[in-house]
Amino acid sequence: MLGEKELRFFGRRKGKTIKTSKQQLIDELLPKLRPDFSQKEKVDFKTFFSNPMKEYWLEIGFGGGEHVAELSLKYQDVGFFAAEPFINGVASLLAHLNGSHEGKTTHTNLAPERSDNVRIWDDDVREVFPFFEDGIFKKIFLLYPDPWPKARHAERRFTNKINQQHLYRLLDDEGCFYVATDVQAYAEWTLEQVEELSLFEQVNEDISLPPQDWVPTRYEKKGIAAGRKPIYLVFQKKKLK
Ligand SMILES: C[S@@+](CC[C@H](N)C(=O)[O-])C[C@H]1O[C@@H](n2cnc3c(N)ncnc32)[C@H](O)[C@@H]1O
Numbered sequence: 001m002l003g004e005k006e007l008r009f010f011g012r013r014k015g016k017t018i019k020t021s022k023q024q025l026i027d028e029l030l031p032k033l034r035p036d037f038s039q040k041e042k043v044d045f046k047t048f049f050s051n052p053m054k055e056y057w058l059e060i061g062f063g064g065g066e067h068v069a070e071l072s073l074k075y076q077d078v079g080f081f082a083a084e085p086f087i088n089g090v091a092s093l094l095a096h097l098n099g100s101h102e103g104k105t106t107h108t109n110l111a112p113e114r115s116d117n118v119r120i121w122d123d124d125v126r127e128v129f130p131f132f133e134d135g136i137f138k139k140i141f142l143l144y145p146d147p148w149p150k151a152r153h154a155e156r157r158f159t160n161k162i163n164q165q166h167l168y169r170l171l172d173d174e175g176c177f178y179v180a181t182d183v184q185a186y187a188e189w190t191l192e193q194v195e196e197l198s199l200f201e202q203v204n205e206d207i208s209l210p211p212q213d214w215v216p217t218r219y220e221k222k223g224i225a226a227g228r229k230p231i232y233l234v235f236q237k238k239k240l241k
Contacts, residue, residue: 009124010156011146015088021104022091028108029094033120035081037131045081045136048119053079055138058170060125060145060158063219065093067143068118070215072097076115081137083125090122129166137170140177144219147183159190161197168199168237176203177235178211180220182228190233200235207231 018026035048045056054077059068061084068082084090095101097118099111110116121128145158154160159179167177177200181187187207194200204211210232220230 007124007126009085010148010153011085013085013087015086018088018091021100022095025094025098025100025108026087026091029098029110030090030120030122033094033097033118034122035119035128037128041131042133043131045119045132046079049079050116053077053117055079056081056136057139057141058125058137059083059141059143061142062093063089063144063217065089065096067141067215067217069093069096069101072118073114076117078117080118081121082118083121083123083128085123087122090120093118093120126163126166129170132170134169135172135175138172138175140167140171140175142178143180143217144223145179145181145186147181147186149183149185154189157186157189159186159193161193164193164197164199171237173237173239175237179233179235180210180230181233182220182223182230184231187231187233194235199238199240201238202233203236204232204234207233 035043035045037043046053056079057071059080059082062068062082063084065082065084068080072078072080082093084093092101097110097114098108099105142158148154148156171177179190191202194202208229208231210230211234223230
């Protein structure tokens with residue numbers, strides 16, 4: 001289990017005032033999609049879905065939720081676990097799932113074209129790592145993590161060695177961990193940490209090319225428009241002897 005100190009969350013939890021319609025989604029739709037970890041013991045994540053899913057994918061820090069919203073619509077046989085403590089971002093993902101992102105709806109259910117394949121954790125993902133079984137996720141996405149540029153804050157970077165050990169356990173043996181960043185120093189630091197710990201191997205040849213099937217987030221698009229260059233790192237689990 002992670003210690004108290006390691007679990008301090010340093011990001012923002014709240015931004016602009018949330019509109020009434022989005023607040024209604026937080027009050028009515030979110031409770032249906034938030035898994036119950038209150039027993040504080042290992043859960044069978046598969047049972048949180050009414051249909052059996054082919055695979056399970058995790059997205060850490062989904063921001064406005066456009067990446068998980070698009071993938072979950074495309075892959076309706078995949079079960080998604082998406083975590084984000086910033087409540088305005090959670091509201092935005094709920095609006096995507098409800099079909100009201102571009103306009104109004106009068107209900108608080110999932111949009112009719114969607115299957116019920118997304119589960120949302122509106123808090124720090126590290127809190128719930130211990131409750132998942134080994135090897136549950138086939139893909140783990142960490143897109144544009146907070147860079148924490150100051151050297152004295154380096155350990156807050158999500159790709160630190162403690163988190164790598166959790167992700168290693170949660171990832172299927174054939175699974176991949178995807179990181180995107182447009183901060184060169186973050187990519188370099190991550191590669192260093194990965195090499196030192198030696199649990200993962202970076203497997204994509206050209207780090208300037210998005211992996212197949214890539215959905216750019218709003219953050220990525222803004223970065224590109226501002227002249228920043230995305231770096232994509234794909235890590236595979238090493239087979240330990
Ligand atoms: C720079 S934003 C990028 C958001 C999104 N991935 C994108 O590309 O647009 C980083 C996000 O990670 C979230 N985050 C940071 N630490 C987290 C944690 N421990 N668990 C879940 N989300 C986290 C932050 O709240 C923030 O929304």
